[in-house]
Amino acid sequence: MDAALFYEVGKPLRLDTVPDPEVQPGTVLVKVISSGLCDTDYRLMQTGLPMMEGPIIMGHQIAGSVAKVGPGVETVERGDSVLVHFLVHCGTCYYCQIGRENLCENWQAIGVQRPGGFAQFVLVPAGNVMKVPSGLSHADASLIPCGFATPYRAINRAHVGMGDTVVIVGARLWGLAAIRLCHLAGARAIVVDDDERRLTRAQQYGADAAFHVKADDLADRVQSLTAGRGADAALDFTGEAEAIATASQLLRKGGRLVVIGRAGCFGPVNVDILQLMFGEIELTGGCLVRGSEVRQLVELVERGALDVTGLISDRIVLPEINDGFAMLAADRPVSVVIDM
Ligand SMILES: [Zn+2]
Ligand SMILES: [Zn+2]
Structure with a gap:
């Protein structure tokens, strides 16, 4: 063959x-x-x-x-x-x-x-x-097995639920799929990226807001959408230390940050200790995907709840x-x- x-x-x-x-x-x-x-x-x-x-x-x-x-x-x-x-x-x-x-x-x-x-x-x-x-x-x-299942794992690890505001870092395939999965979970999806084309694309794929990751007023913009609190969860699909640190600063107290998926990323992440302690933010990772998650996605598509087309x-x-x-x-x- x-x-x-x-x-x-x-x-x-x-x-x-x-x-x-x-x-x-x-x-x-x-x-x-x-x-x-x-x-x-x-x-x-x-x-x-x-x-x-x-x-x-x-x-x-x-x-x-x-x-x-x-x-x-x-x-x-x-x-x-x-x-x-x-x-x-x-x-x-x-x-x-x-x-x-x-x-x-x-x-x-x-x-x-x-x-x-x-x-x-x-x-x-x-x-x-x-x-x-x-x-x-x-x-x-x-x-489905990676393009959707990887962000699905991130969403599960972040315990995204109805009414949440989620910051999605990185608007490649995983980030775009994450928008749909957030909406399915009843959450709002704010996408951040360092590329204007990808931000435009994120809006075309339904992002509720899309901001440049280096915008000076990024934290203000996220806070203005969340009654001054910050996001309930952030999902990082870049594996880049700087982006992960930025994402951590966009969370509300008790917010959850999940780093997932990307190969070839190594090294430490700089998260503020005060924010960890007095903000009780939760920082975690996601490794690969589980068969049960792929199966759940298949069932969601089968029953018409999730659209995986158009990507x-x-x-x-x-x-x-x-x-x-x-x-x-x-x-x-x-x-x-x-x-x-
Ligand atoms: Zn993959
Ligand atoms: Zn084993």
């Missing part, structure tokens, strides 16, 4: 022909129809991860049809349209046993340590496939994959999906 493989940090993916995967007991062979390019893929290509060793087929936003099921698999059958939850956990370590599978000591991500979706076929554990909501295209479905700006074919990443790097598209 044709596939795009990561070989080494800083190099483009290499198009290769590799053997088709062989179905195993408890696994499902998925014929990939749509495969989304994620900002994380690009950043991993630039920075690598200690556990990511080339050559490996990348790609973790996958939707397709079931080509074969292994012995013992009864949840799906050949021809079913499915999307793929990318996190594989061990089920036996301490964190899996206490129900925190996304912190698994032995986690592997499809498209990072396991062969992923930049290929014609991908072999995944049966527990990682879920049926595509009826009427949804494979391309739109491919955005794909560019469609390409596999041989154009490095051009697709160049587009993402130049920050032009909302998202890029490969039609396999």
Whole structure:
């Protein structure tokens, strides 16, 4: 089959022909129809991860049809349209046993340590496939497992609830998806970013307000929308220390700040100790996503409560994959999906 493989940090993916995967007991062979390019893929290509060793087929936003099921698999059958939850956990370590599978000591991500979706076929554990909501295209479905599930994890970690005002830091795909998820939760979404084009885009995608992160009066603007208190929660999708520090200053007392998702971000964050103590703000992170969260999103789409369409700006074919990443790097598209 044709596939795009990561070989080494800083190099483009290499198009290769590799053997088709062989179905195993408890696994499902998925014929990939749509495969989304994620900002994380690009950043991993630039920075690598200690556990990511080339050559490996990348790609973790996958939707397709079931080509074969292994012995013992009864949840799906050949021809079913499915999307793929990318996190594989061990089920036996301490964190899996206490129900925190996304912190698994032995986690592997499809498209990072396991062969992923930049290929014609991908072999995944049966527990990682879920049926595509009826009427949804494979391309739109491919955005659910990361594009929507990552901000959904952030929203869960921030305990966003009805009536909340949420500051979303970063208006790439995750930030735009977060606007919709905030609205679904009954919350108001204020987007901040350092790029005017992305701010305009955020408004087009329904942000209740959009402000430049470096605006002198940013805190005043957020306070004026919140009766002088500040935001109930902030979700950072940039992983940039300065933006995280800024977000912390936009919170009300008792506000929650969640940092999530981005690969290749390291180092300390500068949050005011007085604000932590006398403001009792809560600062936390979010790691990957849980299968239950992807499943909940699938059900929300299925019942018509959540719209995941309209976020794909560019469609390409596999041989154009490095051009697709160049587009993402130049920050032009909302998202890029490969039609396999
Ligand atoms: Zn585990
Ligand atoms: Zn992703």
